[in-house]
Amino acid sequence: MTITTIAEIKAHSNIETDADDDLIAAKIAAAEAWIAKFIGVELDDEDAFPDGTPAPIREATRQLVATWYEQREGVIVGVSADEAPFGVVELIQPYRAWSF
Secondary structure, three states: OOOOOOHHHHHOOOOOOOOOOHHHHHHHHHHHHHHHHHHHOOOOOOOOOOOOOOOHHHHHHHHHHHHHHOOOOOOOOOOOOOOOOOOHHHHHHHHHOEEE
């Protein structure tokens, strides 16, 4: 299902080493799964996205992976923590499949 490559994340995050490629790949998978669950649509669904995965979803994925890569601890003391980085939900919200 991967819509984002390790190379894209490394370019986005200014990572120049290959040492964490496996970790980055795992975070890509987790971020894409989180976004797919949030919007209710698989990110590579050709029926939902006939022109390919929209740029805002791809950007949200890059931001989410970069944040999770930089902040690997489950608990952060002394700062405000959110479920997703600022702007990620706003980027993916228009693509959410609502059902009641």
